Amino acid sequence: MPTPSAALASGLRAESLVLSALDALPPPWLHFHAVEWRTLQHDGERLGEADVIVFHPQHGLIVFEIKAGAVEVRDGPWYCASGLAMKQSPLSQARSPAGQRCPLAGLRARSW
Numbered sequence: 001m002p003t004p005s006a007a008l009a010s011g012l013r014a015e016s017l018v019l020s021a022l023d024a025l026p027p028p029w030l031h032f033h034a035v036e037w038r039t040l041q042h043d044g045e046r047l048g049e050a051d052v053i054v055f056h057p058q059h060g061l062i063v064f065e066i067k068a069g070a071v072e073v074r075d076g077p078w079y080c081a082s083g084l085a086m087k088q089s090p091l092s093q094a095r096s097p098a099g100q101r102c103p104l105a106g107l108r109a110r111s112w
Contacts, residue, residue, distance in 0.1 A: 006082075007068070007080065007082050008070070009070045010068040011066070011067070012067075013068065014066050014067065014068040015052070015066050017053060018051075018066050019031070019052065020065065021066055024065075025054070028056060028057055029054065029055070029056050030055045030056075031052055031053065031054045031055070032052065032053045032055070033051070033052055034049060034050075034051065035049065035050045035053045036048070036049045037049070037050075050063045050064065050065065051064050051065055051066040051067065052064040065091075066082045066092045067081075067090060068081070068082075069078070069081030069082070069100065071086065072089060073089075080103070
């Protein structure tokens with residue numbers, strides 16, 4: 001089974017492949033990598049991050065949670081192809097911590 005650092009390196013390679021493919025999109029498509037958002041809740045601030053967000057002014061947003069390989073559900077928990085248990089499902093990861101889609105007004109590009 002790969003170490004957590006090897007799994008992280010594999011994930012970064014997968015994100016790099018997706019970003020390279022998205023570079024071929026014509027204008028006015030835009031894509032943003034590692035987009036962080038914050039929402040205020042009654043019990044404090046919640047943070048979320050999308051691996052990639054693709055935007056088109058007429059078609060809207062697509063939020064990507066990129067995985068380096070297959071993922072599966074076994075008796076409830078999600079697992080990566082490496083066998084490591086995921087903290088939460090990819091669907092939950094692509095949503096804000098409040099369980100809602102990321103709020104457009106709160107998007108901040110952390111890096112490109």
